[in-house]
Amino acid sequence: xxTPRHQPEPPATGTRNISRIVPDPTALKALAHPVxxxxxxxxxxxxxxxxxxLATRLGLNSGATSYHLRQLAQYGFIEDAPGPSRRDxxxxxxxxxxxxxxxxxxxxxxxxxxxxxxxALSLQVSQMQQASEEYAELPAEWRKASTASDVIIPMxxxxxxxxxxxxxxxxxxxxxxxxxxxxxxxAGMAPFTVMLxxxxxxxxxxxxxxxxxx
Numbered sequence: 001x002x003t004p005r006h007q008p009e010p011p012a013t014g015t016r017n018i019s020r021i022v023p024d025p026t027a028l029k030a031l032a033h034p035v036x037x038x039x040x041x042x043x044x045x046x047x048x049x050x051x052x053x054l055a056t057r058l059g060l061n062s063g064a065t066s067y068h069l070r071q072l073a074q075y076g077f078i079e080d081a082p083g084p085s086r087r088d089x090x091x092x093x094x095x096x097x098x099x100x101x102x103x104x105x106x107x108x109x110x111x112x113x114x115x116x117x118x119x120a121l122s123l124q125v126s127q128m129q130q131a132s133e134e135y136a137e138l139p140a141e142w143r144k145a146s147t148a149s150d151v152i153i154p155m156x157x158x159x160x161x162x163x164x165x166x167x168x169x170x171x172x173x174x175x176x177x178x179x180x181x182x183x184x185x186x187a188g189m190a191p192f193t194v195m196l197x198x199x200x201x202x203x204x205x206x207x208x209x210x211x212x213x214x
Contacts, residue, residue: 015176020097027075047182048081
């Protein structure tokens with residue numbers, strides 16, 4: 001999940017802290033790979049796993065899977081986890097969220113942020129498509145809880161940023177009150193995905209002045 005520049009206040013009494021990582025540009029470049037994004041998501045949602053288990057789920061060979069896991073570990077996204085035996089190496093996600101603040105940088109830092117956003121969007125579209133295919137088979141209560149909607153509102157940039165901050169804080173507040181992923185959940189609970197995509201309507205905001213002549 002990406003979050004905007006706003007950093008939420010500490011959780012209220014009775015809620016839990018949400019661990020997060022804010023990767024630097026080099027780490028972000030390493031994460032902006034579709035396989036690594038999927039691996040990290042699996043470890044966060046389903047809990048610890050071995051390279052062999054992830055390779056089977058992803059349809060990859062164990063060598064490639066181990067390489068991607070080492071890259072994730074090198075930049076602090078995953079870490080060793082206790083396992084049932086010493087023969088296999090188990091991995092777990094180090095944090096619940098990856099926060100990528102909206103950048104005001106230019107040049108390579110901006111390019112890396114765009115590359116990560118494109119990789120994350122590709123994965124999200126794939127997940128939304130799979131959810132759509134499974135929708136008809138869901139129990140009625142989960143169909144009622146699901147939605148695919150969009151709203152277009154005239155706003156200033158400041159108003160738009162305030163709105164995305166509010167929506168993000170609502171999601172984080174709900175997350176703080178929920179049990180962590182990667183562990184057995186209480187009866188009736190399932191991982192529920194909320195994707196926030198907020199952007200100016202394409203083609204309606206003039207280009208930056210420095211880009212006008214390019």
